[in-house]
Amino acid sequence: MNSWATAAGPAGPERGGDYDLLLDLAGRRSRAGLEGALREAVRDGRLAPGTRLPSSRVLARDLDLARNTVADAYAQLVAEGWLTARQGSGTAVAPRPGGAPAAAPPPRRPPSPAERAARMASPDLVPHTHTAGLPYVLWPGSPDLSSFPRAAWAAAARRAVTTAPSEAFGYSDPRGRPELRTALADYLARVRGVRTRPDLLVVCTGYVQAVGLLARALRGLGARRIAVEEVGLPDTRTQLRAAGLEPVPLPVDADGAAVEGLDAGVSAVLLTPAHQFPMGVRLSPARRTAVAAWARETGGLVVEDDYDGEFRYDRLPVGALQGLAPDHVVYAGTASKSLAPGLRLAWIAVPERLLAPVLREKRLADHQSPVLDQLTLAEFIGSGGYDRHVRRMRLHYRRRRDHLVAALAARAPRVRLSGIAAGLHALLELPPGADPLDTVIARAYEGGLAVGGLPSFGAPQDTPPALVIGYGTPPEHAFSGAVDLLCEVLAASAT
Ligand SMILES: Cc1ncc(COP(=O)(O)O)c(C=O)c1O
Incomplete structure (x- = not known):
């Protein structure tokens, strides 16, 4: 029979103890039965090391046993090394039960x-x-x-919420908060060589949303085929297909995506030039120049996914491709690697001609990204916390x-x-x-x-x-x- 031992009220002379404990006494209403049930619960891992147990008074009451029965069982298990009892902190499961086999880890079934x-x-x-x-x-x-920089982020959030104008809490510009777009325009120019303005930046709910917005905007402008790196983030291809576009795979080699395979029938190309995901190669200087030239000549669009551009170790980072052709490249950045993916904060710098169609899609998707984290990130960047x-x-x-x-x-x-x-x-x-x-x-x-x-x-x-x-x-x-x-x-x- 399972019994809940539920404690209530102040602990008696034995301190601690207001805990629930499910024990299967299986009809063994004796000291030996209680010891056996506790040993089993510790051995099979249900009671983890460090788990506090009810006081003997409480457990005795809940299980309807004599208090001495419980106290004697506890004492026996302490002597055997299953439990520990410390003056002032009650009885707990021992860190490593003496003589007890270690609790078996739950079997992990390998995928078939x-x-x-x-x-x-x-x-x-x-x-x-x-x-x-x-x-x-x-x-x-x-x-x-x-x-995650919890303390610095919390401090920035506090400052941001305290100083935000009241209108910030309402419906606002679908591009996102101006404070963040201004901070990002400065930061991206300084750190990644991006050439943009705050009014050309759109804050998105992750890069994944950014791709969806761009895909639908391009589809609305008549695009049908979009080139993507053959090996890459699966979600990207899914977004393109969902927008009614056909992803055209571009092989990736040691010099990055083979952009010389692009033709005029492709309206855009999605690339990870700084660090191809997942091959890890960089788009070669010749291919950077070539893809910028392709975009200028055909009117095609390059989408530059700079998801981890801040993390380069052995050499100076190469600037963003967008800096070579700002009118033909959408630069996309995200806080998902630099801070945390759970923030769902990303940004795109779009050529002027694409702004209206992208904003139309953003408004349809969610009107605007949540404001408080935008304000916090703006504050974090502005105070130097992001750089640090x-x-x-x-x-x-x-x-x-x-x-x-x-x-x-x-x-x-x-x-x-x-x-x-x-x-x-x-x-x-x-x-x-x-x-x-x-x-x-x-x-x-x-x-x-x-x-x-x-x-x-x-x-x-x-x-x-x-x-x-x-x-x-x-x-x-x-x-x-x-x-x-x-x-x-x-x-x-x-x-
Ligand atoms: C290649 C690539 N781009 C972008 C992202 C970031 O996506 P998001 O901003 O939606 O978290 C990731 C995250 O895994 C990624 O691997």
Whole structure:
């Protein structure tokens, strides 16, 4: 029989104890029965180390047992090392029950080959479906959320809300708050070489929304085909299709997207020039010039997704492509890597001719992005907090990258790491003779580590087998454990 032990009222001489406790006494209404039920609950992990237990008075009352029965059972379990009792803080489950086998971790069911294949083929795949429940995550696409600058952001939010004019809380310009657009125009010019004005910036609810707005605006202007990097963010292609556009794949090689394949039948091209996602290469200077020339000559549009442009480690960053041809390039930036994806804050700098159609779509989508976070980001940028945070994170990720490089060189020297000059992810190519990519990924998942493989991002069949490693993703406490696990998996797969 299950019994709820629910405590109420002040604790007696034995301190603490107002806790509920579900125990299955199974008819054993004796000291031995209670001891057995508690041992079981600790052994199977339901009562985790550190869990406070009800006081003996409370538990005795709730289970309708004599108080001495409970006190004796507690004393016995303390003596055996299952529980701890400290003067003043009551009884709790011991950190490591003496003599008890460690609680078995819940079995982790590896995805079946069919599930894995379906997941990889899915154009709608999103990171959280791949990482849910796993203790170690090197899936790309997220910054280290444990480093979110909580105190500085809270201070900026307080200042922003306190000083905002009342009209800021109403319906306003679909482009977003002028405070943020002014701060961004200055920041983007200073840091990324973007040539724009506050009135040409549109604040969006993430880059994903920005692509949707642009796609619908272009479709409305008669576009039918849009070129995209063949391997890239699946959501982008989904957005294009949803807008009635046909995504035209552009191969990606060591010099970035093969933009010489663009023709006049394509209305726009979506690129990640600073750090191709997920291949990690940079668009070569010749191709930057070529794509700007294509746009000028054909009237085509370039959409520059500068999602991690602030994070470059070994060389000075290359400026935004937009700076070469501001009338032909939409520059897109996001706070999703520099701060946190949960903010859903991104921005696009659009050529003047596109402003009205884009704003029409923005108004239809949600009228305007939420204002308080915009004001906070404006304050954060204006006060120098954003720069300080980005600089701190650059150092943080650079250290992580160096750690990853060193660990792989020592423990899995045959894998080839690339794309590490910038951003928060790297490409890890398996050596000849290694186990198949699917097997390596399955092994990682079985060990509790989520990693991505190139096929998840649309890579063609003949692409060399490679993992996409988001070294920025884990919280700080889990980073070195995740790298250790990765090295173990690779050592087992690629020796
Ligand atoms: C290539 C690329 N672009 C842009 C983004 C940012 O998207 P959003 O601003 O919607 O979070 C991501 C995030 O994973 C990305 O991988």
